[in-house]
Amino acid sequence: MHGFLNLHKPFGWTSHDCVAKTRKLLHLKRVGHAGTLDPAATGVLPIALGKATRLLQYLPGEKAYTATIRFGIRTATDDMEGEIIAQQPVINLSLATVKTALTQFCGKITQIPPSYSAIQVQGKRLYDLARQGEIVEAPARVVEVSDIQVLDWREGEYPELDVAISCGTGTYIRAIARDLGQVLTVGGTLAKLQRTSSSGFHLAESLTFSELETQLQTATFHPLLADQPLQHLPLITLPSINAKKWCQGQRVAITESELDTNQHLRVYAENGQFLGIGKSDSQLLIPQMVFESFES
Incomplete structure (x- = not known):
């Protein structure tokens, strides 16, 4: 079995848990995922099956989320799963003020990832160091947020803001929640997160584990084609020889003159068979990942 599964990750599961469960259900050894989700987050988790694991590096990086930010609270993990390190009721914070501050988080921004994250520093993941009592600040990184839309605003001692965020790979929504609270001088943390799209996969088409098990029992499960999430790459068709x-x-x-040098391409045979990923180099096509042999 080779292809992709658009999984709806449940609350409380790590991405590694989801890979292990998928491996067990499908009786597959080669299973991988794209775009790690925190245990407290839900939503789209692309799962690669079989040889498609080799295609993970070529998936598009765009992602989208719906998030709830709670003001007046700061935590060690920048979400509600961590220890509260500061808490104070918020007075006179208006939605208009929040909207003005949000404009600072669109476009290319610099953010410091949360101390509890999967980022590696000197070969060790930050969350492992944090659990050992060693808090290390990750290097600042430039990420891109293409759009932030306000969905809802709830007043109270600890007001909450619901937003929809579209962003590029490497963006931490927890960091946006933390930094927005800092800009507003009231503190902020992420209270809820759902990923609505990732690498070309969308929430509306995702499967829960329960739905996956039902499809397996009724023999109606079919993985998504391996080339389906690669539509962002240009296509080239080769003659049989x-x-x-x-x-x-x-x-x-x-002979394609319009191709850029070092551009990744989806490679097909004339019969429509997906062959893999190539890279253009002047007037040559160099194999990068051969998905399967040509069937003449």
Whole structure:
């Protein structure tokens, strides 16, 4: 079995838990995921099956979330799963003020990832260091947030803001919640997070584990085609003689003049068979990942 599963990750599960469960249900050894989700987050978790695990690096990086930010509280993990380190009721915070502050978080922004995160520093993950009592600040990184929309606003001692966020890979929504609270000088933390799309997979088409098990029991489960989430890459079709050579690891000549050098491409045979991923180099197509041999 080779392809992708658009999984709706449940609350409380790690991404590793989801891979292990999928491996057990499908009786597969080769299973991987794209875009780690925190245990407290739910939503889209792309799962690669079989040979499709080798395609994970080529998936698009765009992601979208709905998030709830709670003001007046700061935690060690920048979400409600961690120890509260500061808490004070918020007075006179208006939605208009929040909206003005939110404009600082659109476009290319610099953020410091949460101390409890999967980022590695000197070969060790930050959450492992934090659990050992060693708090290490991750290096600041530049990420891109393409859009933030306010969905709802609830007043109270600890007001809450619901937002929809579209962003690029590497963006921490927990960091946005923390930094927004800091800009407003009231503190903030992430109270709820759901990923609505990731790497071309969308929540509306995702499967829960319960739905997956039902489909497996009724023999109606079919993985998504391996090339389905790769539509952002340009396509090139090879004649049969070149398709065979390319699948054997050989560079083949191409005539497409509009291709950029070092551009990744989806490679197909004339019969429509998906062959893998290639990279253009002048007038040559170089194999990067041969998904399957050409069937003439």
